Amino acid sequence: MSTTLDAAKTRAGVKLARQVFLLRLLGLGLGAVAVGGVLYEQGHDWPAWALLFGNGYIWPFVAYALSRRSSNPRAQEQRNLIVDSAMGGLWIAVMQFNFMPSLLLFVTLTMDKLAFGGWKLLPRTVGIQLLTCALVSWMLGFGFAPESSLPVMLACVPHFVAYPLTVASVTHGLLQLSHRQRLEITKLARTDPLTGLLNRGHWEQKALDEIQRFQRSHSKASLLVIDIDHFKNINDRYGHLAGDKVIKAFADTISSVTGKSDSAGRYGGDEFVVVLPNATIAEASDIAQRIQARIREVDIEGGPSRLLSTSIGVAALERGIDTLDDWIGRADVALYKAKAGGRDRVVEAPSMTAAFKPPIPSQ
Missing domain, CATH: 3.30.70.270 (Reverse transcriptase/Diguanylate cyclase domain)
Incomplete structure (x- = not known):
C-alpha cells in the first residue's frame, strides 16, 4: 500500500514539475530578453551573455531533468525555485538595479514562489534572492543605475504581456480541474459505487x-x-x-x-x-x-x-x-x-x- 502511495506521489510530482517547466522556460526565456537589453547597453563581454543564455534557455531543461529523476520531485522543484531566486538576485545586481527589468524579475519570481509553495516558501527564497543580490553587488562595486531607457522597457514588454496571460491560462485550467474533481467527489459521496444510483x-x-x-x-x-x-x-x-x-x-x-x-x-x-x-x-x-x-x-x-x-x-x-x-x-x-x-x-x-x-x- 505504501509503495502504491509513493508511486502516486511521484507521478503527481512529475506532473507538477512539467507544469513548472513550461512556465520556467517562458518566464526565464523572456526575462533573459529584458536582462539582455541592459547587458547590451552596459557593454558586457561574452561571459555575462553565456551565463544569461544558460540561465534563460538551458537551466529550465536541467531543472526539469533533476525533478523527473528525483524520488521526491516536489522537494527537488523547491530547490530549483531557490536557484531561480538566487539567479534573479544576481541579475538585478549585474544590471545595477535598472528599475524596469529588476522590478520584473522580483515580482515574477515572488509570484512563482507564492503560487508553488505559498507564504511558507516565500521568506526563504526572497531572503536568498536579497542575499545573492547584495553579495554580487558588493563584488561588482555597488553599482547603481536605476534609470530604464526606452529600448530596455520595450525589451520587458514581451514578458509583461505573455507571462501573466500564460499564468492566468494555467490557473484557469487548474480551477476547471479542481471544479471537476469537486463534482466527482460530490457524486461519489452521494452515489453507490457499483450501481451509480443514490446511496x-x-x-x-x-x-x-x-x-x-x-x-x-x-x-x-x-x-x-x-x-x-x-x-x-x-x-x-x-x-x-x-x-x-x-x-x-x-x-x-x-x-x-x-x-x-x-x-x-x-x-x-x-x-x-x-x-x-x-x-x-x-x-x-x-x-x-x-x-x-x-x-x-x-x-x-x-x-x-x-x-x-x-x-x-x-x-x-x-x-x-x-x-x-x-x-x-x-x-x-x-x-x-x-x-x-x-x-x-x-x-x-x-x-x-x-x-x-x-x-x-x-x-
Whole structure:
C-alpha cells in the first residue's frame, strides 16, 4: 500500500514539475530578453551573455531533468525555485538595479514562489534572492543605475504581456480541474459505487424531503421498494461477479424507466428504492410494471439464462405516515406480499382508509 502511495506521489510530482517547466522556460526565456537589453547597453563581454543564455534557455531543461529523476520531485522543484531566486538576485545586481527589468524579475519570481509553495516558501527564497543580490553587488562595486531607457522597457514588454496571460491560462485550467474533481467527489459521496444510483443516505434524504413537503402541502408522492427475485440462487450458481452484473443491470433498467425528478437508490444488497414525487399510487404502479417489463428483457453475459424478474412493493405517502420508517415499512409489507404471492409482481400497500388491493400479476 505504501509503495502504491509513493508511486502516486511521484507521478503527481512529475506532473507538477512539467507544469513548472513550461512556465520556467517562458518566464526565464523572456526575462533573459529584458536582462539582455541592459547587458547590451552596459557593454558586457561574452561571459555575462553565456551565463544569461544558460540561465534563460538551458537551466529550465536541467531543472526539469533533476525533478523527473528525483524520488521526491516536489522537494527537488523547491530547490530549483531557490536557484531561480538566487539567479534573479544576481541579475538585478549585474544590471545595477535598472528599475524596469529588476522590478520584473522580483515580482515574477515572488509570484512563482507564492503560487508553488505559498507564504511558507516565500521568506526563504526572497531572503536568498536579497542575499545573492547584495553579495554580487558588493563584488561588482555597488553599482547603481536605476534609470530604464526606452529600448530596455520595450525589451520587458514581451514578458509583461505573455507571462501573466500564460499564468492566468494555467490557473484557469487548474480551477476547471479542481471544479471537476469537486463534482466527482460530490457524486461519489452521494452515489453507490457499483450501481451509480443514490446511496442510502442520499435517497433517504430525498424521501424525508417528500414527507416534509407532504406535511406542509399534502403533495403526492409514492415509494417503490424493489427486490431481485431469487438473487441468492443467482449468486450461488453463477458467482458474485455475475451477481454484480445482475445488480448493475437492474440499476441501469430502473434509471432508464424513472424520470429526472425521481430518486432511484440502492437500499442494500439486491434491493432498490425509488422515490416518486408527485406520483399517485396508480402512477407509481405503472412505473413499477414498466420496470418489470424491461427487467424481463435483460440478458446477462455469464449469468442466468432464464428470464430475470423482480418483486415490487408500492406505497403512497398519505396521512398517518409521519416518519421515513413508516413509509418504507408500508412498502416493505407490500413487497413481502408480492414475494409471498409468487414473485414477479407488483403489490400496492392498501390505503389506510381503504380495503387492501390484490396483487397485480405479471403480464
